[in-house]
Structure formats: C-alpha cells, structure tokens
Amino acid sequence: MSNSSILQSIQQIASDLANIEFLFSASELSDYGSDYTEDLFFPPTAVCFPASTQEVSAIMQRCYAHNVPVFTRGAGTGLSGACLPVSAGLVLSTKKLNRIVDIDVKNLTVTTETGVVNGVLKAAVEAVGLYYPPDPASQGSCSIGGNLAHGAGGPRAVKYGITRDYVLNLEVVLPNGDVIWTGANTLKNSTGFSLTHLMVGSEGMLGIITQAVLKLIPKPTHELLLVASFANLHDCASAVNAVLLSKYKPCAIELMEKSGVEISMVATQSTFPTHPEAEAYLLFAFDGFDGDDLFLQAEGIFGILDTYNALDILPSPNADTANAWWKVRRAIGETVKQVSPYKEEDTIVPRSAMPGLLLKVKEIGGKYGFQSVCYGHAGDGNLHVNILKNNLSDSQWTVEIPKAIVEIFEYCKSVGGTISGEHGIGLVQASYLSIVMGESHYQLFRGIKATFDPKGLLNPGKWLD
Numbered sequence: 068m069s070n071s072s073i074l075q076s077i078q079q080i081a082s083d084l085a086n087i088e089f090l091f092s093a094s095e096l097s098d099y100g101s102d103y104t105e106d107l108f109f110p111p112t113a114v115c116f117p118a119s120t121q122e123v124s125a126i127m128q129r130c131y132a133h134n135v136p137v138f139t140r141g142a143g144t145g146l147s148g149a150c151l152p153v154s155a156g157l158v159l160s161t162k163k164l165n166r167i168v169d170i171d172v173k174n175l176t177v178t179t180e181t182g183v184v185n186g187v188l189k190a191a192v193e194a195v196g197l198y199y200p201p202d203p204a205s206q207g208s209c210s211i212g213g214n215l216a217h218g219a220g221g222p223r224a225v226k227y228g229i230t231r232d233y234v235l236n237l238e239v240v241l242p243n244g245d246v247i248w249t250g251a252n253t254l255k256n257s258t259g260f261s262l263t264h265l266m267v268g269s270e271g272m273l274g275i276i277t278q279a280v281l282k283l284i285p286k287p288t289h290e291l292l293l294v295a296s297f298a299n300l301h302d303c304a305s306a307v308n309a310v311l312l313s314k315y316k317p318c319a320i321e322l323m324e325k326s327g328v329e330i331s332m333v334a335t336q337s338t339f340p341t342h343p344e345a346e347a348y349l350l351f352a353f354d355g356f357d358g359d360d361l362f363l364q365a366e367g368i369f370g371i372l373d374t375y376n377a378l379d380i381l382p383s384p385n386a387d388t389a390n391a392w393w394k395v396r397r398a399i400g401e402t403v404k405q406v407s408p409y410k411e412e413d414t415i416v417p418r419s420a421m422p423g424l425l426l427k428v429k430e431i432g433g434k435y436g437f438q439s440v441c442y443g444h445a446g447d448g449n450l451h452v453n454i455l456k457n458n459l460s461d462s463q464w465t466v467e468i469p470k471a472i473v474e475i476f477e478y479c480k481s482v483g484g485t486i487s488g489e490h491g492i493g494l495v496q497a498s499y500l501s502i503v504m505g506e507s508h509y510q511l512f513r514g515i516k517a518t519f520d521p522k523g524l525l526n527p528g529k530w531l532d
C-alpha cells in the first residue's frame with residue numbers, strides 16, 4: 068500500500084471513530100517519531116489515543132480491514148527503537164489507558180491498564196502496604212505495557228526477579244480486533260500453552276496488551292545502601308559473585324564505572340561516595356522488615372569485599388543520602404549519552420562470566436579505539452556497554468564499531484550469554500540477532516507471528532522482517 072493510501076485509510080478510520088483523539092499535523096507528530104534510542108527519528112503518518120480496550124479493538128478492526136500497519140507506543144523510553152514507526156502507519160499510544168482498575172489486597176494482585184507508568188503503579192500499591200518489585204531505572208516514566216513488551220528488569224531483580232515473574236494474566240487486543248485474556252488470575256496455571264508468557268517480550272508484534280493482572284508482595288519497610296569502591300574492574304566484578312555465594316542476600320547489586328559516576332554526579336548535582344583511586348563501584352541494597360538485620364547483613368559483606376581489595380565501603384547514613392546515591396546510579400545511562408553520540412549494548416552473561424566480559428569489552432575497545440562506559444545490573448550478569456563516538460570518524464562509527472559489537476556479542480554467546488537482557492531487539496539489535504538465533508528459531512518466530520498477525524500489520528520493519 069502506498070503512503071498516501073495508508074494516510075487516507077487512517078483519515079477514514081479517524082472520521083468513523085470521531086470520539087477517539089487522532090493527530091495528523093507534522094508539528095504534533097514529531098514527538099512520536101523517536102524514543103530513547105540513539106538519535107533515531109521516524110515521523111509517523113498519524114497517532115491515535117484510545118482510552119479503553121473497546122476503543123483499541125475498534126481501531127484494530129478497522130486497521131485490519133484497511134491493511135494499515137500499527138505501531139504500539141507506551142512511554143517511548145525504549146532503548147532498542149522497538150516502538151518506532153519505521154514505515155507509514157498508525158502509532159497507537161497507550162497514554163490514555165491509564166487507570167489502575169483494582170488492587171486486590173486479599174489476593175495480592177493488581178489489575179491495571181497498561182499505559183500506567185511503572186512508578187505510579189508502585190506508589191498506588193505501596194499506599195496500601197503492598198509492593199510491585201520490577202523497577203527499571205526509567206520507572207518514573209516507562210509504562211507497564213512497555214515493561215511487559217520488553218520483559219523489563221531492574222536493579223531489584225537480584226532478589227525479586229523481573230517483570231515476567233509478576234505477570235498472571237493479560238488482556239490482549241489481537242490484530243483483527245478480537246479481545247482475549249491470556250490466562251487466569253491465579254498463581255499457577257497448567258491450562259494449555261502459556262500465551263501470557265509469549266506476550267511478555269513480544270515487542271508489540273503479536274497483539275496490544277491493554278490490561279495486566281500483576282502479582283504483588285508485602286512492602287519491605289526498611290532499606291539500606293552500601294557503596295564499595297575498587298581500584299580495578301576485575302576485582303569489582305569478581306566481588307559480585309562472592310557476595311551472592313554468601314549467606315547475605317542483597318536485593319540489588321549495581322556496578323558503575325568511575326566515568327559514568329562522575330558524569331552522572333555532575334548532571335544530577337547529587338552526591339556519591341567517590342574514592343580518588345577508584346576505577347569502579349558496586350552499589351548494594353538490602354531490604355526487609357527488620358532494620359537491625361539489614362545492618363548485620365551489610366556488615367557481613369565487608370569481609371568479602373575486603374578480599375577483593377575494596378578501597379572503601381560506606382553504608383548510607385540516612386534516606387536522603389540513599390536517594391542521592393540511587394539518583395546517580397539511575398541517571399548514568401541518560402547522562403552519559405549527553406556527552407557524545409553513543410551505542411548502548413545490553414549484554415548479559417552467566418554471572419560468573421561478568422569479570423571476563425568487562426575485560427573483553429575493554430580489550431575490544433582498545434582494538435577498535437573506542438571509549439566505553441560500562442554499568443548495570445551486575446547481580447544479574449547484565450552489563451550495559453555504552454560505546455561513545457567521541458572523536459571517531461563517521462566511517463569508523465558506521466563500519467568498524469558494528470564489527471566491534473559483533474565481537475562483544477560473540478564473546479557473550481561463547482560464555483553462555485546473549486545479546487539483550489532487558490532492552491529487547493527492536494530495530495537497532497536486529498542485525499545482530501542471528502549471532503544467537505539460528506534459522507530454526509527464525510522459522511518458529513515467523514510461524515508464531517503469522518498465527519497472531521497473518522497480515523503482518525503489527526510493528527512491521529523490526530527484527531522479524
């Protein structure tokens with residue numbers, strides 16, 4: 068279909084569904100042409116804002132009939148370009164699917180529309196003493212739908228797991244407009260294939276998730292942070308597994324290279340316990356219901372960190388300091404990117420392979436002449452590698468750096484890891500997927516896609532195409 072006939076079809080749909088907000092003017096559309104991935108920009112043909120499942124269904128029925136491609140957009144904080152409208156079509160924003168439908172205290176669940184922001188959902192359940200642990204660093208802006216569609220993680224995954232571990236049941240609008248619930252609101256379900264878990268990580272390619280039933284737990288009442296500084300990256304990364312092998316159970320272990328901390332401190336105007344000789348830091352969080360126990364746990368890991376030559380180990384003296392340290396950690400990704408054009412890789416390896424991965428990234432950086440800033444969820448073996456362009460020429464950037472990325476990913480594969488832990492494949496990792504997936508995988512993926520979306524209308528132009 069030509070771009071102009073797609074536009075005409077969307078105009079027809081908008082006039083049929085006059086109660087739903089549609090945008091067509093170029094100035095309004097430009098906000099929907101990018102996300103947080105590099106500097107990519109694909110202005111959409113039009114954007115719509117359904118406010119209920121029924122409205123999503125009505126839009127999809129018509130798009131299906133008119134063969135209009137649809138790109139679902141949550142909050143647009145994705146880091147793989149997964150929501151971007153890379154060809155003519157309709158961006159379907161979930162912004163107005165913003166109601167928390169029910170907090171079921173007795174069954175420890177919440178039913179929510181998927182445009183709800185992660186941090187808003189967290190605050191709502193915490194107000195009744197409950198807790199939704201998945202906490203991407205973007206929690207202040209990312210949507211629950213985006214978290215589901217990417218299988219998002221967060222620092223607390225070390226103790227609590229990731230988004231996938233909290234999903235019980237999903238309401239999904241299929242490409243033809245049919246509406247299904249994928250499972251049941253139960254803790255166990257052995258009734259057919261798990262469509263629920265197939266939807267998690269489906270990146271807007273199989274259906275539009277309109278509601279989710281999520282598991283909750285009682286809210287921990289206390290949290291304690293600890294920052295340890297190290298003179299070398301290998302010691303820093305090696306200490307992570309040693310702590311996890313002990314009887315002490317942190318809820319988060321985050322690794323940060325010195326340069327990332329320094330950039331983030333300046334940008335956020337926040338304090339952090341730096342050390343003049345430190346090359347890298349580990350931030351540990353402990354949470355629970357007994358403040359004294361947390362203190363004992365934190366103290367317990369001092370000896371382990373000393374074995375790995377920690378320069379300094381400092382517990383947070385109060386909540387304000389802890390918040391400042393978290394702020395520095397959460398802002399690293401975003402602030403490092405303001406320094407230079409960048410490519411962010413979301414490498415993940417079995418935890419014990421993390422020290423080797425860090426050294427490998429630096430070795431490959433030396434070979435190709437790039438600076439990298441590494442940070443991330445060390446407790447999960449999930450290392451974000453920000454490759455900075457700095458003074459590299461355009462041809463080095465576009466021709467040589469992809470080769471370096473292939474080498475990094477091949478190393479991840481060789482130690483049992485893969486190319487994305489939580490950011491997804493989307494657009495920018497599509498060309499690397501074959502490093503870890505063979506033709507049999509692609510055939511299965513294509514078969515699943517064709518079953519859900521026989522016309523190929525949902526999120527075309529991404530890794531499956």
Ligand SMILES: Cc1cc2nc3c(=O)[nH]c(=O)nc-3n(C[C@H](O)[C@H](O)[C@H](O)COP(=O)(O)OP(=O)(O)OC[C@H]3O[C@@H](n4cnc5c(N)ncnc54)[C@H](O)[C@@H]3O)c2cc1C
Binds near residue numbers: 204209269271272
């Ligand atoms: C500063 C910063 C820190 C970050 N930290 C983390 C982190 O710690 N952990 C982590 O996992 N990620 C992190 N991210 C990445 C990003 O925030 C997550 O991937 C998040 O889950 C994306 O949510 P979103 O609402 O912005 O989705 P979008 O970017 O809008 O969309 C992402 C994908 O989800 C699909 N989608 C969105 N909503 C739906 C829906 N309702 N139904 C079907 N498909 C849908 C889209 O089509 C697209 O494929 C970070 C990003 C930034 C900018």
